[in-house]
Amino acid sequence: xxxxxxxxxxxxxxxxxxxxxxxxxxxxxxxxxxxxxxxxxxxxxxxxxxxxxxxxxxxxxxxxxxxxxxxxxxxxxxxxxxxxxxxxxxxxxxxxxxx
Numbered sequence: 711x712x713x714x715x716x717x718x719x720x721x722x723x724x725x726x727x728x729x730x731x732x733x734x735x736x737x738x739x740x741x742x743x744x745x746x747x748x749x750x751x752x753x754x755x756x757x758x759x760x761x762x763x764x765x766x767x768x769x770x771x772x773x774x775x776x777x778x779x780x781x782x783x784x785x786x787x788x789x790x791x792x793x794x795x796x797x798x799x800x801x802x803x804x805x806x807x808x809x
Contacts (some may be wrong), residue, residue: 723764
């Protein structure tokens with residue numbers, strides 16, 4: 711298995727403070743999607759990061775290959791919603807975790 715760090719970039723630095731009702735709905739679908747990935751043991755962890763420069767989302771996934779992680783992020787409701795989100799995806803050559 712291969713591990714990847716996924717960073718969800720919001721459409722603007724103030725997003726977490728001023729999202730519209732439509733954007734809030736996209737975020738609810740995003741959380742449901744990643745919760746399902748966690749239940750399927752694809753996502754190891756996910757959640758918001760309170761960066762002073764602007765909040766962003768973190769996800770760590772365990773998948774077979776880069777094509778699979780691309781499918782994970784491309785199918786995220788945040789990406790499908792056309793609200794200006796983007797993902798940065800980085801391979802993690804080694805992961806040390808709790809047993």
